[in-house]
Every structure is written in C-alpha cells, then in structure tokens.
Amino acid sequence: MQYDFNLLAGQSQNIDVKGRFFKYKSGTGMIRVRTSLGGAVDLLPGQGVEDVEFTGLTVSDRSGANNVGSILAGAFKYTDDRISGSVEVIDGGRNRTIANQAFMTNTYCGPTAGNTPMVQLWNPVGSGKRVVVERVTRSSGSAGNIVVALVNYALATFDKYARSKLSGGSVSTSEVRYFSKVGAQNDPALTSDPVQANVPLLFQFIEPVVLLPGFGLVIAASSIGTDVVGAFEYFEELI
Numbered sequence: 001m002q003y004d005f006n007l008l009a010g011q012s013q014n015i016d017v018k019g020r021f022f023k024y025k026s027g028t029g030m031i032r033v034r035t036s037l038g039g040a041v042d043l044l045p046g047q048g049v050e051d052v053e054f055t056g057l058t059v060s061d062r063s064g065a066n067n068v069g070s071i072l073a074g075a076f077k078y079t080d081d082r083i084s085g086s087v088e089v090i091d092g093g094r095n096r097t098i099a100n101q102a103f104m105t106n107t108y109c110g111p112t113a114g115n116t117p118m119v120q121l122w123n124p125v126g127s128g129k130r131v132v133v134e135r136v137t138r139s140s141g142s143a144g145n146i147v148v149a150l151v152n153y154a155l156a157t158f159d160k161y162a163r164s165k166l167s168g169g170s171v172s173t174s175e176v177r178y179f180s181k182v183g184a185q186n187d188p189a190l191t192s193d194p195v196q197a198n199v200p201l202l203f204q205f206i207e208p209v210v211l212l213p214g215f216g217l218v219i220a221a222s223s224i225g226t227d228v229v230g231a232f233e234y235f236e237e238l239i
Contacts, residue, residue, distance in 0.1 A: 029063025
C-alpha cells in the first residue's frame, strides 16, 4: 500500500504497516526509515529495501527542509516494468535547491602592507551538517598565485552567511569569513594557480571538497600586500 507523509524539517512520522518491503516512491529530499526492529536506512526517491521483517516504520526527514512524499510498504515485492512513455531522471541538484540546501556566496579581503589576504567558507563546530563544496572562484587586483587550502581554524572576521539558491530561501548555516594575516600563507594547498590581475579564475572540483564541522576552505593570495576575492558554490546536508 502507499503511505503519504508531510514532514517539517527534521520531523518524524510513524507508519502502522506490517511487511517485508518498503520503497521511497516520491519526495523532495532524503529521508531516514527506521523499522520496528531498530534497523534504519537513509533513502532518496526511487530507493527501497526488501526481505526485512517489520511491524511498523518511522520516517524522518534528513533533507533539512519540508519534505512531502510517499512510501510503498507491505508484505510484497513491488515491481515496475514500465519503460515506454515514461522515463524519469532524478535531478539531485534541483532537489537540493528546492530543499534549501544549495548556496552561493563571495567575499573580499583588502590589501594591507606586509600581510596576506585570506577569505574562507567555514563550517562551524556543532553545525550538525556536512558542507559539500563543488567549485570556487578566485581573483585579485594583482597578478600572482592564489592558494586554496583546507584548514581546521576559523578566520577572525565574520562577514556573512551565504544566500540560498532557492528564491526566498533561508541563509546557509556555514559562515563566510576573512582575515589579513601577517606574513605569508603557509597552510598546505589543495591547489595553487596563477591568476592575472582582475581576471577571475574558476576551479570546479571533479570530486567535491567535504567540510565536516570545525573545518573550513581558505582562499589566499600568495603575494603579500595585495587583495583577494573568493566565491564558493556548495550544498549542505545533515550528518
């Protein structure tokens, strides 16, 4: 049978059903399904589990936003041989934007004599979220190398929270920060690339950088006394 749910962010709903099969038929984000026997699994739309005994299910939102959908569950194995006329591709990026999990932001650190400008995307300790960075953009008023580094400290000055890609969506949990450091930047670099003056350089990660709570991604000029601009595109997911 089909069971519909309408969950607020982080909310749970009990489903009174006995069987050996359940499938997440449709919804707007990730859910966690816990069986009456205590096992649990995180599912995206189209995923399911079979050959597991249960006398009840608990569905919990894992998207961090309102989640409306349905589950098929019971003492049966569901099949769907339909091909002609109906091909559905799940667009994970679109679903994350709708769920208010996708964000973009940029920030600036100006020049100070003898100092290295640095900007940062910071995932605060205790956020309860992973920050998945898909690409960054860097630029400076002076030609030279710009470093991207993974660090476990927050830069001193808070700038803002990133804007959501969802129109009217709430801001990010992650913080945008900046600092002008005395001397050179010496954190181990993920990448260090030359830029021309005032020409942005985009770097898209083939595999994303994942920031756990208490970690940040820093963009820093390797030239002392210049400025730096950094932009970040990323999404957040509950741990």
